[in-house]
Amino acid sequence: MQHRQTVGLVAAGAxxxxxxxxxxxxxxxxxxxGGSSGSSDTVTxxxxxxxxxxxxxxxxxxxxxxxxxxxxxxxxxxxxxxxLVLTKDAPLGDAVYGIDNSYATRAxxxxxxxxxxxxxxxxxxxxxVVGDSLTPVDRSDxxxxxxxxxxxxxxxxxxxxxxxxxxxxxxxxxVVTNPATSSPGLAFLLATxxxxxxxxxxxxxxxxxxxxxxxxxxWSDAYYTDFSGSEGKGPRPLVLSYSTxxxxxxxxxxxxxxxxxxxxxxFRQVEYAGVLAGAKNPDGAKQxxxxxxxxxxxxxxxxxxxxxxxxxxxxxxxxxxxxxPLSPKPFTVPPxxxxxxxxxxxxxxxxxxxx
Amino acid sequence: MDxxxxxxxxxxxxxxxxxxxxxxxxxxxxxxxxxxxxxxLVGRGFWTDGALDLGGFAEVFSATRTWxxxxxxLGQAVAGTALSVLxxxxxxxxxxxxxxxxxxxxxxxxxxxxxxPTVVVGVAFRAVLAPDGPLxxxxxxxxxxxxxxxxxxxxxxxxxxxxxxxWERLDPRAEQAARALxxxxxxxxxxxxxxxxxxxxxxxxxxxxxxxxxxxxxxxVLGPTxxxxxxxxxxxxxxxxxxxxxxxVLSVVQLVVVGAALAVANRARTRRERxxxxxxxxxxxxxxxxxxxxxxLAATAVVVLGLLAMPLxxxxxxxxxxxxxxxxLANYRNLSTTGDAxxxxxxVWQATATSLRTAALAALIAVVVGGLVxxxxxxxxRAAGGRRALRVLDSVFMLPLGVxxxxxxxxxxxxxxxxxxxxxxxxxxxLLVPIAQAVVAVPxxxxxxxxxxxxxxxxxxxxxxxxxxxxxxxxxxxDAPVGARPLGLAIGFAFATSLGxxxxxSFLARPDSATLPVVIYRLIGRPGAGDYGMALAAxxxxxxVTAAVMLVAEQLRGERTGEI
Numbered sequence: 001m002q003h004r005q006t007v008g009l010v011a012a013g014a015x016x017x018x019x020x021x022x023x024x025x026x027x028x029x030x031x032x033x034g035g036s037s038g039s040s041d042t043v044t045x046x047x048x049x050x051x052x053x054x055x056x057x058x059x060x061x062x063x064x065x066x067x068x069x070x071x072x073x074x075x076x077x078x079x080x081x082x083x084l085v086l087t088k089d090a091p092l093g094d095a096v097y098g099i100d101n102s103y104a105t106r107a108x109x110x111x112x113x114x115x116x117x118x119x120x121x122x123x124x125x126x127x128x129v130v131g132d133s134l135t136p137v138d139r140s141d142x143x144x145x146x147x148x149x150x151x152x153x154x155x156x157x158x159x160x161x162x163x164x165x166x167x168x169x170x171x172x173x174x175v176v177t178n179p180a181t182s183s184p185g186l187a188f189l190l191a192t193x194x195x196x197x198x199x200x201x202x203x204x205x206x207x208x209x210x211x212x213x214x215x216x217x218x219w220s221d222a223y224y225t226d227f228s229g230s231e232g233k234g235p236r237p238l239v240l241s242y243s244t245x246x247x248x249x250x251x252x253x254x255x256x257x258x259x260x261x262x263x264x265x266x267f268r269q270v271e272y273a274g275v276l277a278g279a280k281n282p283d284g285a286k287q288x289x290x291x292x293x294x295x296x297x298x299x300x301x302x303x304x305x306x307x308x309x310x311x312x313x314x315x316x317x318x319x320x321x322x323x324x325p326l327s328p329k330p331f332t333v334p335p336x337x338x339x340x341x342x343x344x345x346x347x348x349x350x351x352x353x354x355x
Numbered sequence: 356m357d358x359x360x361x362x363x364x365x366x367x368x369x370x371x372x373x374x375x376x377x378x379x380x381x382x383x384x385x386x387x388x389x390x391x392x393x394x395x396l397v398g399r400g401f402w403t404d405g406a407l408d409l410g411g412f413a414e415v416f417s418a419t420r421t422w423x424x425x426x427x428x429l430g431q432a433v434a435g436t437a438l439s440v441l442x443x444x445x446x447x448x449x450x451x452x453x454x455x456x457x458x459x460x461x462x463x464x465x466x467x468x469x470x471x472p473t474v475v476v477g478v479a480f481r482a483v484l485a486p487d488g489p490l491x492x493x494x495x496x497x498x499x500x501x502x503x504x505x506x507x508x509x510x511x512x513x514x515x516x517x518x519x520x521x522w523e524r525l526d527p528r529a530e531q532a533a534r535a536l537x538x539x540x541x542x543x544x545x546x547x548x549x550x551x552x553x554x555x556x557x558x559x560x561x562x563x564x565x566x567x568x569x570x571x572x573x574x575x576v577l578g579p580t581x582x583x584x585x586x587x588x589x590x591x592x593x594x595x596x597x598x599x600x601x602x603x604v605l606s607v608v609q610l611v612v613v614g615a616a617l618a619v620a621n622r623a624r625t626r627r628e629r630x631x632x633x634x635x636x637x638x639x640x641x642x643x644x645x646x647x648x649x650x651x652l653a654a655t656a657v658v659v660l661g662l663l664a665m666p667l668x669x670x671x672x673x674x675x676x677x678x679x680x681x682x683x684l685a686n687y688r689n690l691s692t693t694g695d696a697x698x699x700x701x702x703v704w705q706a707t708a709t710s711l712r713t714a715a716l717a718a719l720i721a722v723v724v725g726g727l728v729x730x731x732x733x734x735x736x737r738a739a740g741g742r743r744a745l746r747v748l749d750s751v752f753m754l755p756l757g758v759x760x761x762x763x764x765x766x767x768x769x770x771x772x773x774x775x776x777x778x779x780x781x782x783x784x785x786l787l788v789p790i791a792q793a794v795v796a797v798p799x800x801x802x803x804x805x806x807x808x809x810x811x812x813x814x815x816x817x818x819x820x821x822x823x824x825x826x827x828x829x830x831x832x833x834d835a836p837v838g839a840r841p842l843g844l845a846i847g848f849a850f851a852t853s854l855g856x857x858x859x860x861s862f863l864a865r866p867d868s869a870t871l872p873v874v875i876y877r878l879i880g881r882p883g884a885g886d887y888g889m890a891l892a893a894x895x896x897x898x899x900v901t902a903a904v905m906l907v908a909e910q911l912r913g914e915r916t917g918e919i
Contacts, residue, residue, distance in 0.1 A: 044783065049877065051866065052700065071700075071866045072783045074768065079594035083768055083862075086399075086597075090772035092783060106597075180591050181575065217575035220474060220879045224887060225481045231676075231887045232478070235486065241882065248883035252679070306881070343596050354581030 043284030044070045044093030046276065048080045051098060052304040053297065061291045067284050077183045078103060084112045088277065095285035097137060097273040097292060102186055104130050104272060105339040113274040114282065118290045125293070125310035130335050134272035137292045140307040141243035141266035141327045142187035144174070145259050147229030150237035161264045162195050165208060165238070172212035175226040176240040178354075179346050181217045188240050189349055190338065191267035194331035202352045209353055229259040244306040247317070247324035257323040268330035271307065370826040378731045378748065381724045381797075387774060389755050389794050392766025393606075399769070400603020411600035420583075425608060428568055428584040431499070432616075435506030435567035440560050442507065442658050443514025444552075445651035451519030453643040461659070462909060463902040466512045466847075468663060470855025470901045472872045474879055475894040477576030479666040480505055482673070489665070501577045506570060508662055510563040513799075516848070517562070520841050521555035521806055522548075523640070540647075554624045554809070558802045561620035565613060565756035565798075571858065585609045589759045606762050613757030617750045625746070667898070674891040678884035686892035694886050699874055700866040703893045707900065710854055710871040713789045717853035718846055720793035725800025725845065728752050730834065732801070733808035749805070753798045760858025767791070767862065788863050788870070792853035799852055803845040808838050847908025851901050871897050 045051075051073055062069060072092055074083050081103040084096060088110060099107050107113060113133035121135060128136035144165065151158040159170050177185035192201040205213075214236065216222040224232040227239035229249065243261040250257045273292045275285040291297055298309035302317050308326055401408060415421050450462050468476070482488055484496040495501045525548070533543040569586045583591075585605055592602040645652065677685040690703035701709070732749045736742055755763070771781040781787045811833060819829045857872040864873045871893060878890035 049861070049864065049873075050880065055700075070783070073864050073866050074764075074862050075594065082594055082597040083765065086765060087768050087772070087782075090780075092768070178580075180595055181587075215580045217578075218474075221477065221481070221576050223882060224879070225478060225485065230882070231884050232482070245882040343598075346595070350581070 041066065042068045042070055043095065043281050043288050044072060045288060046072050046074070046080070046084070046091075046093040046096045048077045048098035049073045049075060050077075050305060054300050054304065057296055057300045060296065061288075065284075065287050065291070067287065069288065078186070081107050084276070085110045088112050091276040091278045094276060094279035094281045095273060095288045096276055097271070099134065099272045099274065100183070101130070101268075101270045101272075101335050102183070102190065102338050102342065104134055104335040107274075108133055109339065112277055114277050114279070116275045116286055116289065118273075118286075118293050120290045120293050122293060122298075122311040122313065124312035128270045128310060130272070134274050135289050135293060136270050136310045137273050138271045138301050138305065138307040138309055139326065140269050140271075141261070141263075141330050142184045142191070142240065142269060143243045143261040143263065143266040143327065144176075144188075145227075145229070145239050145241040145245050145261050147227065147237035147239075147259055149258055150228050158260075158262075159238070160262055162192065162204070165265070166204065166211050168211065170211065170238065172214075173236055174208070174212075174238040175214040175216060175222045175234075175236045177219055177222050178215050178217045179349055182219055184219055184240055184242070186342070186346070187267040187269055189345060190333050191265065191331040193345060194267070194333050202348060205349065205352050213353070215353060242306060243326055244302075244308075244320070244324040247306070247320055250319050250323055254319060257319075260323070261327075263325070263327040264329075266327035266330040268327070268332050270310075373826065374731060374734070377727045381728045381731075381752070382748075384720075384724050385752060385755075385794070385797075388790050389758075389763065392770045393758055393762055394766075395770045396599070396762055396766040397603045397606050400599035400601075400606075403600075408600070411604040415601055415604040421605075424583050424585055424588055425612075427582065428586070428612065431502060431506070431570075431574075431584060432564050432568035432612075434499075434503045435510065435570075436560050436564045438503060438507050439510045439514050439563045439567075440556060442654055443511055443559065444518055444556065445654040446511065446515040446658060447519035447522055448651045449643065449648065449655045450515055451523040452640060453648060454640040455643040459906060459909065463906040465515055465659065465663065466851060466905040467667065467898045467902050468508050469510070469512045470851045471509075471894060471898060472855070472857060472875050473570075473572030474576065474876055475670065475890065476505060476508065476666065477573060478879070478891075479670040479673075480508075480577060482669045483665050497577060497579050499579070499582075502570075502574055502582075504662060505573045505577055506567045507658075508666065509570075509573070510566055511658060511663070513563055513566070514556075514559040516844060517559035517802060517806075518552060518555045520803060520844055521552060521810075524807070524840070525551055555806045557620045557623040558806055561617055561753065562756060562799065562802055564616045564620070565753065568612060568616070569609070569757060569759060571760065585612070586759050590761045593761050593765055602762070606759065609757065609759060610754075613754065614750070617753055617757075621746055621750060670891060670898075671895055674888065674895045676888060678888055686888035689885065689889045690892055690896065694878060694881075694889055699869070699877060701869055701874070703871070703874055703889065703896065706869050706871050706874040706893075707896060709868050710897075711900070713792065713870060714850050714853035717789040717792035717796060717856075718849040720789065721796035721800050721849040721853070722842070722846055724793065725752075725797040725849070726804060726838075726842075728797065729801045729804035729808055730830075730838075733805060733811075733834075735813055749801070752801055755794045756798045761862075763791070763794075764859050764862030767859075782863070783865070785865060785868055788860055788868075789853070791859040791863060792856045793849070795856055795859065796849040796852040799848045800845045803841050803848055804838060807841050808834060811837055843908045843910070847905045850904050850908070854897065854901055854904070871900075 051071065058069060070093070074080065074092065077098060077100050081099055083092070084107060091112070096113070108131050115132045116135070117129060117132060118135045121129070125136045128139070146158045148158065156169065159165055159167070164170060165174055176188055179185040179189040192204055195201070196204045214226060216226060219241070222239055223241055224230050226234040226236050228234055228237045229239070243263065243266060246257040246259045246261055249259045273289045275282055275289060279285045293310065295311065295314060298311040298314040301307055301309045302320060400411065446465070450458060450465065480501065481496060483490050484493070484501055485491055486496060495504070530543050530547045533547045534540070538546065570584070571586050571590060574582065574584055574587055585608055589602050589605045589609065592598045592605065643652065674686055675682050675684070677683045693699040693702055699706070728748065732745050734745065736745070767787065768782055771787065773779075774781050815833050816829050819833055824832065855872060857876065860870055861873060861876070864870075869877070875890050875893050875897070878886045878893065
């Protein structure tokens with residue numbers, strides 16, 4: 001029976017070797033493209049882990065520009081900027097997409113970007129420009145979403161404002177995420193800073209806390225486990241999410257959505273692209289940034305990443321205008337103020353809400 | 356000097372050189388892909404404007420939150436380890452010392468939780484424990500107890516397999532002799548079997564402790580609001596605040612905790628470790644009897660049915676829940692797509708293939724590196740200095756389990772742009788993914804192989820050498836036959852670790868070559884019933900693939916052999 005065992009081990013070895021061969025052929029391909037990123041035919045896009053683009057849209061760009069796009073996604077939005085700061089002397093790629101307004105000036109202050117704003121920027125995006133090295137690509141609103149059916153069943157009118165959320169009628173109904181570990185959590189904290197001022201927001205959070213607020217560390221946990229309007233069928237009908245989330249709960253006939261965003265509770269997020277300082281292929285990076293604000297990518301963005309294009313002329317998916325609109329008057333905080341106070345606000349929030 | 360002794364000393368020198376090389380290869384691997392990146396990142400925290408700055412220590416330690424976090428980390432790790440061992444040892448007995456129908460399948464099933472993505476396990480656990488869930492009445496949702504239970508869920512199989520691998524090879528005659536001499540079963544277990552198993556138990560406990568102390572995702576999902584450990588604090592300080600000073604201090608604290616735990620385990624191990632009468636193949640398993648084995652059987656049943664089957668069952672059931680509310684296979688059919696509105700750059704099946712390829716390469720690296728480490732550390736040099744050096748070597752290779760994935764991941768980014776001056780940007784090459792996974796898998800390979808290699812009676816080797824066998828021949832005839840048995844288990848563990856690895860992988864991910872866990876995180880991070888259902892179905896695929904790999908590894912261990 002010694003024989004059988006040998007056969008087994010040989011089979012295992014062969015399987016491993018096969019895997020290795022398959023792998024190394026892959027790696028040969030990728031390291032070849034990595035090695036040649038100095039030449040002008042490959043451009044590396046550093047982005048966050050939510051980045052998505054339709055394969056045909058990307059292929060069209062590659063064909064038209066003659067460039068091969070390599071993607072690297074080393075983490076979520078906040079982590080992405082910190083990684084760019086840490087790798088300033090040896091950048092991870094040529095262009096970056098996914099720096100949002102909460103982190104914009106941390107990136108520019110640290111000098112991780114070369115000056116470049118796309119000349120193709122649509123007119124509708126000019127108000128979102130910050131400094132001389134960031135090109136706005138998309139917008140989204142972080143809002144409180146409501147499970148409409150839950151309120152209809154209880155015969156209680158749904159809340160509409162931030163103030164409402166602290167009222168006894170909505171006790172134990174709201175779940176949000178932690179600003180220290182979740183980017184919508186940070187956005188909502190900024191919304192309250194904008195709404196109640198630097199002196200008032202902590203008091204507001206104290207009232208929320210006294211009103212039975214629940215805080216989760218991540219968006220998935222809040223949306224899928226605690227929120228009653230999702231697949232998880234949790235106990236709370238009010239959740240921190242996005243103004244576009246209701247597009248995912250539209251009924252089959254397309255006439256209604258079971259959830260809605262409270263448009264008076266929103267914080268406006270803008271995501272930017274830019275050319276990384278020290279890029280091996282700066283020309284390719286510029287072409288890539290131009291592509292991101294071009295009509296084709298702008299019309300691809302909503303379906304891919306649940307965000308609005310900065311180009312107001314770009315067509316939107318069905319149902320968006322009716323069920324997933326942007327807030328007409330979102331809260332905002334200037335990016336330089338966010339950079340200056342962000343860490344301090346998160347620490348104060350932690351002390352106030354978590355203790 | 357005559358020519359004969361010349362040749363002998365040549366051979367001795369050659370033998371020594373071979374051992375040094377065997378130690379140098381894994382050390383170089385660890386230095387480049389672990390020590391250097393970690394040291395570089397931690398160094399940045401202590402090195403500001405060209406001067407050493409240790410002010411961070413005073414700052415971090417003066418905060419009461421720091422002490423609370425250290426206390427929570429220790430409490431969580433100790434409780435998780437103790438419970439895993441307490442439940443795992445009876446499990447090892449039932450699954451490896453007894454025979455019953457369905458045993459092989461059960462062994463595979465027990466290994467599944469080990470690789471499941473934490474975010475999915477979090478959802479499954481909360482579905483069971485939430486106030487309206489089946490166990491909601493216990494009031495465990497988002498409590499310390501929930502975290503400890505989840506840690507046991509993940510780590511139970513580590514104890515069962517590590518201890519079971521030793522137990523099934525333990526010569527049963529010693530215990531039988533004790534029984535024949537009148538010892539009660541309990542006494543025979545306490546005085547004969549337990550001491551023999553202690554090295555394996557200590558081995559398993561040290562791994563589990565490191566996993567428990569550095570758990571991240573599960574702590575965030577299942578912990579009460581504001582619950583924090585050293586690991587979550589390092590994560591927040593690094594990814595959110597970019598406060599490398601505080602992160603560096605916390606990393607040092609983490610190293611101290613982990614180092615102390617390893618020292619304790621080492622001590623427990625070496626005090627007990629000695630040559631055992633191991634049979635080179637499995638001892639004859641005895642049929643499970645309800646009366647004789649009532650206690651271990653009950654413990655194992657509670658764990659398997661309650662702790663393992665309930666969350667896994669919930670996960671399985673929910674994966675068949677279709678987006679429109681009915682039941683069916685829609686989520687599984689969707690695995691050949693890239694999700695609602697192309698949530699992914701690859702289909703789930705493509706990601707599965709990537710995962711398998713990556714894991715095969717990672718397992719190969721881990722088994723070669725870990726095998727060399729285990730072989731070197733299993734020697735017993737006469738000099739006390741030599742023995743101490745081996746103990747240090749052993750512990751050093753455990754560290755990757757005890758150091759934060761974010762420290763390693765960010766460390767990669769700041770060091771591997773030109774590794775060793777070569778013009779290859781490893782950070783974005785894709786090759787780093789299997790390497791990073793292998794770094795985490797090596798400790799498991801070592802822990803699986805080492806107790807068995809160490810248990811070989813050194814007199815066997817000495818006898819072989821006296822009879823004229825060269826060092827190579829001794830290895831081939833003494834170490835290899837015994838070491839080959841747990842090799843299948845080691846490969847299985849390495850493969851499974853790599854399949855489930857998310858922490859370091861997530862910092863190196865490339866969307867076009869995403870692994871299965873990365874894809875699952877991605878899917879569950881988007882709103883929409885379709886993506887949610889796909890995430891659950893993909894998790895089931897990951898679980899099934901893992902169980903299959905573990906079962907195959909189990910078979911590789913060979914049946915009875917003829918040579919002994």
